Amino acid sequence: MAALNGANGDAPIRVAVQRKIFPAVGRREAQLVLRDVSFEVAPRSFLVITGPSGCGKSTLLNIIAGLDRDYEGEIDLGPAKDSLAFIFQAPRLLPWRTVYENISLVLPDGDRRREKIPAMLERVGLAQAADAYPERLSLGMQRRAALARGFILEPEILLMDEPFVSLDDPTAQSLRDLLMELWHSQPTTVLFVTHDRAEAIQLGTRILRLAPGKASVAQDAVVSLSEAQRHDRAAVLAEQNRIFATT
Amino acid sequence: MAPVSTRISSISRPANPLLGFNGALERLAWMAGSLLVFAIFWQILADVLQNKYLPTPLTVFDVLLREGASGALWEHTSATLIRVAFAFVVSMFIGTAIGLALGRFKTADRFFDAWLILFLNLPALVSITLCYIWFGLTEAAAVTAVAANKIPNVAVNMREGARSLSKDLDEMAMVYKFGWWKTLRHVTIPQLAPFFAASARSGLALVWKIVLVVEAFGRSSGVGYRLSIAFQEFDVSTILAYALAFILIVQFIEFTVLQPLQARVNEWRR
Numbered sequence: 001m002a003a004l005n006g007a008n009g010d011a012p013i014r015v016a017v018q019r020k021i022f023p024a025v026g027r028r029e030a031q032l033v034l035r036d037v038s039f040e041v042a043p044r045s046f047l048v049i050t051g052p053s054g055c056g057k058s059t060l061l062n063i064i065a066g067l068d069r070d071y072e073g074e075i076d077l078g079p080a081k082d083s084l085a086f087i088f089q090a091p092r093l094l095p096w097r098t099v100y101e102n103i104s105l106v107l108p109d110g111d112r113r114r115e116k117i118p119a120m121l122e123r124v125g126l127a128q129a130a131d132a133y134p135e136r137l138s139l140g141m142q143r144r145a146a147l148a149r150g151f152i153l154e155p156e157i158l159l160m161d162e163p164f165v166s167l168d169d170p171t172a173q174s175l176r177d178l179l180m181e182l183w184h185s186q187p188t189t190v191l192f193v194t195h196d197r198a199e200a201i202q203l204g205t206r207i208l209r210l211a212p213g214k215a216s217v218a219q220d221a222v223v224s225l226s227e228a229q230r231h232d233r234a235a236v237l238a239e240q241n242r243i244f245a246t247t
Numbered sequence: 248m249a250p251v252s253t254r255i256s257s258i259s260r261p262a263n264p265l266l267g268f269n270g271a272l273e274r275l276a277w278m279a280g281s282l283l284v285f286a287i288f289w290q291i292l293a294d295v296l297q298n299k300y301l302p303t304p305l306t307v308f309d310v311l312l313r314e315g316a317s318g319a320l321w322e323h324t325s326a327t328l329i330r331v332a333f334a335f336v337v338s339m340f341i342g343t344a345i346g347l348a349l350g351r352f353k354t355a356d357r358f359f360d361a362w363l364i365l366f367l368n369l370p371a372l373v374s375i376t377l378c379y380i381w382f383g384l385t386e387a388a389a390v391t392a393v394a395a396n397k398i399p400n401v402a403v404n405m406r407e408g409a410r411s412l413s414k415d416l417d418e419m420a421m422v423y424k425f426g427w428w429k430t431l432r433h434v435t436i437p438q439l440a441p442f443f444a445a446s447a448r449s450g451l452a453l454v455w456k457i458v459l460v461v462e463a464f465g466r467s468s469g470v471g472y473r474l475s476i477a478f479q480e481f482d483v484s485t486i487l488a489y490a491l492a493f494i495l496i497v498q499f500i501e502f503t504v505l506q507p508l509q510a511r512v513n514e515w516r517r
Contacts, residue, residue, distance in 0.1 A: 062418075065422055066421075066422075067418050067421060067422065084422065085422070085423070086419075086422040086423075088415070088418075088419065090415060092415050092416060092418075092419040094416065094433060094434065094437070095515055095516075096437040096515040097433060097437075097515075105423075105425070105429065105433055106423040106424075106425075133515040133517075135515065135516065135517045136517060149423075153423075
């Protein structure tokens with residue numbers, strides 16, 4: 001990755017959202033979703049944004065991705081902004097295109113990375129399912145395809161919005177392992193949203209906790225676990241208790 | 248436990264009854280058998296009643312052969328088919344354009360919704376007579392009258408399609424920089440295709456029936472015209488013979504073009 005680090009790889013991502021309001025709709029009043037949420041993310045770090053549901057995590061991610069432009073503040077992704085992938089909570093695959101086509105479609109025409117698709121499918125365990133339509137696959141397999149679609153771009157920024165919810169424990173764990181493996185072989189800046197504290201500790205190098213109700217950052221902590229410890233339930237639990245002790 | 252595993256594997260790979268050769272054959276056999284029973288019933292009824300206004304199926308078939316041999320059958324059906332084709336294409340095109348626009352722009356939808364309801368409930372007979380009065384007894388007036396009847400249907404269908412476009416997939420296409428052409432081709436059109444196919448199928452059935460009315464009123468060729476002459480002569484055999492011929496043609500188009508199209512459009516579904 002040395003070549004990437006040189007020119008643009010070392011600029012941090014700067015996020016500064018002063019205010020994000022959902023306007024009033026019908027009988028529901030306008031709602032303050034985010035206030036003074038500012039942070040920087042070091043290149044190739046794994047930042048987990050956590051907090052209870054409804055605290056604005058997904059909204060923040062949509063703002064960073066450029067999907068939501070109605071906010072006060074500034075997002076500076078630096079040169080990396082043209083190399084961004086987003087893995088959504090629902091897999092959001094095109095049901096009328098095969099798994100292979102879904103992955104191939106995110107690449108520009110004639111892109112050399114297309115040659116890497118078979119190897120990528122092999123890595124995520126979907127080599128046999130390349131020509132299957134997504135709806136014929138289990139949710140776990142669809143999520144693997146969504147991971148492959150994100151990583152095939154070799155993005156400099158990878159946004160993930162609760163990508164492993166509504167899976168049974170073993171399936172979710174195998175997907176987390178897969179994500180770790182892909183991330184280690186293809187280091188990139190990850191912003192990962194989850195409400196699952198154990199998942200946050202297991203994956204993240206740094207944790208940002210949004211406070212419920214206050215719509216702002218409540219805690220910013222570094223996870224100090226070795227790779228081996230991340231697979232040790234007791235170590236993860238101990239770290240989880242240390243970081244989330246304040247609540 | 249062997250039977251269980253067989254069952255599971257047959258679930259994961261469902262045979263599409265529309266595509267399989269055996270399935271098609273079985274369906275055809277059922278249809279032929281059912282129609283044969285209908286013909287026998289008709290024959291018996293005609294034999295019992297012995298009324299000249301209820302000819303037997305064999306008499307109708309004779310008339311069909313006679314009209315076919317004289318060339319009249321071909322002349323009239325081809326004239327009708329050309330009108331059907333024109334009216335079908337025009338109404339699908341304009342109806343789709345209007346439907347998509349209304350589905351996308353809320354203000355336009357609010358405003359034009361009342362117009363749509365007005366045209367949906369306009370009787371075919373009214374639009375046909377008005378078109379002939381305003382534009383004369385011309386080919387263009389005939390096609391316009393038919394299209395005016397079909398366009399609101401297509402528009403309502405396609406508006407539903409445009410409204411149901413997934414915002415999730417749109418965002419996905421935006422994040423992954425699909426661009427407008429890729430988005431249209433791989434995201435938007437596949438979502439609209441089922442609505443289009445449904446419009447096309449119901450459209451063909453509606454259009455050809457109205458074309459006959461238009462022809463009976465103010466054209467001097469086509470199946471509708473031929474039927475109006477037969478009506479003046481109380482020639483029930485000819486009426487039934489032409490009806491039969493046209494049902495066969497429309498069913499043929501349905502089987503060879505529209506049904507395979509719809510099956511293809513829905514191929515990816517579970």
